[in-house]
Amino acid sequence: MTRVDVAREAGTSVAVVSYVVNGGPRPVAKSTRERVLAAIEAVGYTPNSIAQALASGVSGAYGLIVPDISNPFFAELAHELEEVLSTHGKVLLLGDSSESKVREQALLKMFLQRQIDGILFIGVDSDADVQPAIDAGVQVVMLDRVDHRGSVSSVAVDNVAGARAATEHLIGHGYTRIGIIAGPPHLFTAGDRRGGWQSAMDAAALPVEPRWCLEADFSRRGGLDAGRRLFAADALPEAIFTSNEQQAVGVLVAAAEHGIRVPEDLAIITFDGTDDSEFSIPAISTVMQPLKDIAQAAVDLLTRPRDAGVVHKTCNFSLRLRTSCGQH
Amino acid sequence: MTRVDVAREAGTSVAVVSYVVNGGPRPVAKSTRERVLAAIEAVGYTPNSIAQALASGVSGAYGLIVPDISNPFFAELAHELEEVLSTHGKVLLLGDSSESKVREQALLKMFLQRQIDGILFIGVDSDADVQPAIDAGVQVVMLDRVDHRGSVSSVAVDNVAGARAATEHLIGHGYTRIGIIAGPPHLFTAGDRRGGWQSAMDAAALPVEPRWCLEADFSRRGGLDAGRRLFAADALPEAIFTSNEQQAVGVLVAAAEHGIRVPEDLAIITFDGTDDSEFSIPAISTVMQPLKDIAQAAVDLLTRPRDAGVVHKTCNFSLRLRTSCGQH
DNA sequence: CTGTTAGCGCCTTCAC
DNA sequence: GTGAAGGCGCTAACAG
Numbered sequence: 001m002t003r004v005d006v007a008r009e010a011g012t013s014v015a016v017v018s019y020v021v022n023g024g025p026r027p028v029a030k031s032t033r034e035r036v037l038a039a040i041e042a043v044g045y046t047p048n049s050i051a052q053a054l055a056s057g058v059s060g061a062y063g064l065i066v067p068d069i070s071n072p073f074f075a076e077l078a079h080e081l082e083e084v085l086s087t088h089g090k091v092l093l094l095g096d097s098s099e100s101k102v103r104e105q106a107l108l109k110m111f112l113q114r115q116i117d118g119i120l121f122i123g124v125d126s127d128a129d130v131q132p133a134i135d136a137g138v139q140v141v142m143l144d145r146v147d148h149r150g151s152v153s154s155v156a157v158d159n160v161a162g163a164r165a166a167t168e169h170l171i172g173h174g175y176t177r178i179g180i181i182a183g184p185p186h187l188f189t190a191g192d193r194r195g196g197w198q199s200a201m202d203a204a205a206l207p208v209e210p211r212w213c214l215e216a217d218f219s220r221r222g223g224l225d226a227g228r229r230l231f232a233a234d235a236l237p238e239a240i241f242t243s244n245e246q247q248a249v250g251v252l253v254a255a256a257e258h259g260i261r262v263p264e265d266l267a268i269i270t271f272d273g274t275d276d277s278e279f280s281i282p283a284i285s286t287v288m289q290p291l292k293d294i295a296q297a298a299v300d301l302l303t304r305p306r307d308a309g310v311v312h313k314t315c316n317f318s319l320r321l322r323t324s325c326g327q328h
Numbered sequence: 329m330t331r332v333d334v335a336r337e338a339g340t341s342v343a344v345v346s347y348v349v350n351g352g353p354r355p356v357a358k359s360t361r362e363r364v365l366a367a368i369e370a371v372g373y374t375p376n377s378i379a380q381a382l383a384s385g386v387s388g389a390y391g392l393i394v395p396d397i398s399n400p401f402f403a404e405l406a407h408e409l410e411e412v413l414s415t416h417g418k419v420l421l422l423g424d425s426s427e428s429k430v431r432e433q434a435l436l437k438m439f440l441q442r443q444i445d446g447i448l449f450i451g452v453d454s455d456a457d458v459q460p461a462i463d464a465g466v467q468v469v470m471l472d473r474v475d476h477r478g479s480v481s482s483v484a485v486d487n488v489a490g491a492r493a494a495t496e497h498l499i500g501h502g503y504t505r506i507g508i509i510a511g512p513p514h515l516f517t518a519g520d521r522r523g524g525w526q527s528a529m530d531a532a533a534l535p536v537e538p539r540w541c542l543e544a545d546f547s548r549r550g551g552l553d554a555g556r557r558l559f560a561a562d563a564l565p566e567a568i569f570t571s572n573e574q575q576a577v578g579v580l581v582a583a584a585e586h587g588i589r590v591p592e593d594l595a596i597i598t599f600d601g602t603d604d605s606e607f608s609i610p611a612i613s614t615v616m617q618p619l620k621d622i623a624q625a626a627v628d629l630l631t632r633p634r635d636a637g638v639v640h641k642t643c644n645f646s647l648r649l650r651t652s653c654g655q656h
Numbered sequence: 657c658t659g660t661t662a663g664c665g666c667c668t669t670c671a672c
Numbered sequence: 673g674t675g676a677a678g679g680c681g682c683t684a685a686c687a688g
Contacts, residue, residue, distance in 0.1 A: 002665055013675045018667060025668065029673055049441045050387060051665035053378050054680050061442075064422075068407065070603075075403040079396065082424045086431075091438055094392075094422040096410045103414075110419060113377045114389075220607045249607050256609045275398075279548045279577050281584045281609050330681055341659045346683060353684065357657055379681035382664050660687075665680105672675080 001045045010039035021047060053115055062302065063111035063119040065095040065104060067145075071219075072274045073245065073289075074122060077143065080295035081120060088299075090117075099124050105132075112136050118302040126188040141301045143294065145189050148312045155298045155313045159189055159271075162287040162317040163196025163241065166269045169285070169319060170239045171204045173326055175267060179212025179237035181226045181247050190218070193243045193271060212237045216247055223250025231258040239267035239325070245277050248284050248324075268324040282323035290315050329373045338367035349375055381443055390630065391439035391447040393423040393432060395473075399547075400602045401573065401617075402450065405471065408623035409448060416627075418445075427452050433460075440464050446630040454516040469629045471622065473517050476640045483626045483641045487517055487599075490615040490645040491524025491569065494597045497613070497647060498567045499532045501654055503595060507540030507565035509554045509575050518546070521571045521599055540565045544575055551578020559586040567595035567653070573605050576612050576652075596652040610651035618643050 003014045003021075010017070012032060019028045020036045028036070039045075053059035062085055066074040082092045093116060095107035101124050111119060112132060118139035121130055126147050130140045134152070146154035170178055180197045183190025201208055214230060216222035223246060230236070231254055242248040248270035255262055262268055262282055270277060273288030293315045301311060331342045331349075338345070340360060347356045348364045356364070367373075381387035390413055394402040410420045421444060423435035429452050439447060440460060446467035449458055454475050458468045462480070474482035498506055508525045511518025529536055542558060544550035551574060558564070559582055570576040576598035583590055590596055590610055598605060601616030621643045629639055 050443045055666040070404040070407040076398040079398040383682040
C-alpha cells in the first residue's frame with residue numbers, strides 16, 4: 001500500500017496525500033483532507049519511513065552508543081532515553097561498544113551511513129572521537145563520561161560537587177579516616193569524583209592516607225578486587241567513598257568475605273543511584289543522578305538546530321542516604 | 329559523495345560501482361574493480377544505507393522489543409544480541425515497552441514502518457500479538473516469555489526442566505520443606521517454572537505447603553514483598569525456589585530485614601543467572617541461561633528465509649551452585 | 657564485462 | 673487548493 005493506492009481511492013493526486021500526511025507544506029481543503037483520511041483508513045496505508053527519510057533527509061532515528069548496555073547505569077539511562085524519544089515517534093538505534101574504541105568507531109560509522117538525525121554518545125573513555133559525526137553534520141550529545149570543556153555538547157551531573165557532598169556527609173558523621181576507591185584515570189568522571197573527595201578532605205583538613213586510596217575499574221569486579229586489597233591491610237579506614245555504584249557492590253562482597261560489617265566497621269557511600277544500591281545488603285547511600293532529567297536534557301540538546309552552538313548542561317544530583325553510611 | 333562521484337572519478341558507470349560495492353549481481357573485470365575501489369577511497373565514499381534499503385527492500389536493521397531494558401536479564405540479553413548482529417553489519421533498533429502492551433504494539437508498528445528485516449520479541453506477557461509483523465512478512469523470533477506451542481518461532485531454555493533441576497538440588501541437600509516464589513500467572517515462563525518445582529516435589533513425595541507458595545512480580549520489589557509476607561509467618565520453609573533472579577535479590581533483602589540467615593535458616597536457589605546473583609550477599613545459586621547461545625540461536629532463526637517454518641529452539645541451562653543453597 | 661535506465665516510496669518546487 | 677514532475681541514492685533488469 002503506497003500513496004498511489006490512497007490517491008486512487010481518494011480520487012486525488014499523490015501530492016495531496018503527502019500534504020495531509022505531513023500537514024504541509026501546502027494547505028488542503030477540508031473536504032479533500034477528509035476524503036484522503038478516509039482513503040488512508042480504507043486501504044490501510046502506513047507511510048514508509050525509509051522512503052520518507054531518503055526523500056526528506058531526516059530519518060527520525062537517533063543512535064545511542066554505550067560502552068556496555070548490561071551495565072545497570074547505562075541500561076537505566078537507555079531506558080529513559082528510549083522513552084523520551086519514542087514518545088516523539090523517534091526510534092533509537094542501540095550500539096554497544098563493549099568498551100572497545102574500535103567497535104565504537106565502527107558503530108558510529110554504521111549509524112552515520114544510516115542517516116541518523118543525531119547521536120547520543122557515551123564513550124569508552126573521555127576523549128572520544130566523534131569527528132566523523134561532526135563532519136557529517138549530525139548533532140552529537142555526550143553523556144556521562146564527558147569532557148565538559150570539550151567542543152561537543154554534553155549532559156552530566158557535577159561530579160566534583162557530588163563527590164564532595166558525599167564525602168562531606170561522611171565527615172559530618174564524624175568520620176575522619178576516609179578512603180576512596182577511585183575510577184580509571186582515563187575517565188574525567190573518575191578524576192572529577194576523586195577531585196570532589198579530595199576537596200572535601202582538604203576543606204576539613206583531614207589527612208589523606210595513600211594506602212586507603214585505591215584505583216579500580218568501574219565494575220563490580222573492580223570493586224571486589226579493590227576491596228580485597230583494602231581489607232588485606234591491617235588498618236582500615238572508618239569510611240570510604242567508592243566512585244561508582246558497581247564498585248560499591250563489589251566492595252560490599254569483599255567486606256562480607258572478610259567479615260567486615262557495614263556500616264559498623266566501615267561506612268560506604270557511592271555515586272550513581274540505580275536500583276542496585278537500593279537492593280543491596282545493606283542498602284548503599286549514594287549520590288543520585290537524575291536519569292530522567294539527563295535523558296530529557298540530552299534529547300532537547302539533540303533536537304536543536306544544527307548551528308545551535310555547544311552547550312554543557314549540568315543536572316542536579318541529590319544525596320540518597322541509606323544504611324551503608326550509618327543512616328537508617 | 330554518491331556513486332555518481334565515484335563513477336566519474338573511476339571513469340565508469342554507476343552500475344559498475346554498485347556491482348563492486350555489493351559484489352554482484354554481475355561480475356566486474358579485475359582492473360575496473362581496482363579502479364573503482366581506488367576511486368571510492370579517493371572521494372571518500374560510503375553507501376547510504378537508507379537508499380540501499382529502499383531500493384533493495386532489505387534494511388539490515390532488526391528490531392528488539394523488551395519489556396524493560398533496565399532489567400538486568402534483558403539488558404544482558406540485549407548486549408549479546410547486539411553483539412551478534414553488529415558483527416554481521418546489522419543494526420539493532422531498541423524498543424522498550426515499559427511493560428505496556430499498548431506501547432509494545434506502537435513500537436512494533438514503528439519498526440515495521442521502518443522496513444526492518446526481522447523482529448526479536450520479548451513480550452509483556454505470553455500471548456503477545458505479533459500479527460502485524462507476520463502480515464508484513466517480516467520474521468519474528470520470540471525470546472524468554474514465549475509460548476513454545478505457538479505459531480511463531482522462539483528460543484528459550486526448558487523452564488520446566490531448569491526449575492526441576494534446581495528443586496532437585498535442594499532436595500538432594502536433604503531439605504524437605506521447600507517453598508516457592510512463583511511468577512505472574514500470565515507468563516508461561518512463570519507457569520513452567522512452577523511446574524518444574526511442583527514435579528520435583530511430587531517425584532520426591534514431598535508435601536506442598538500452600539503458605540510457602542507465594543506469587544510475586546518478576547522484580548526485586550516483588551521478591552521483597554513476597555519475602556516479607558513469607559517471613560511474617562511463624563513457621564518458615566527450610567529452602568525456597570524463587571522463579572527469577574530479581575525476586576531472589578528482593579527475598580534476600582527481606583531476609584536481612586528479618587534477621588534470617590541465608591543459607592543457615594533458609595536456602596535459596598533461583599533462575600536466570602545474571603551478574604546479580606554472583607555479586608549478591610550471599611551469592612545465589614541459580615539456573616543459568618546461556619545468553620550467548622540464546623542470542624546466537626535467535627539471530628540464526630531470524631535470518632532464515634521467510635518460508636522456513638516455525639521452530640521452537642530450546643537451549644541448555646546449567647546449574648550454578650553457590651553459597652545461598654549451602655554450597656560454597 | 658559494462659552502460660542505460662526504470663523503478664523503490666516519498667517530498668516538494670513549480671505550474672495551473 | 674491541486675496536480676505534474678523532478679529528484680533523494682541506490683539496485684537490478686535489460687541492452688549492448
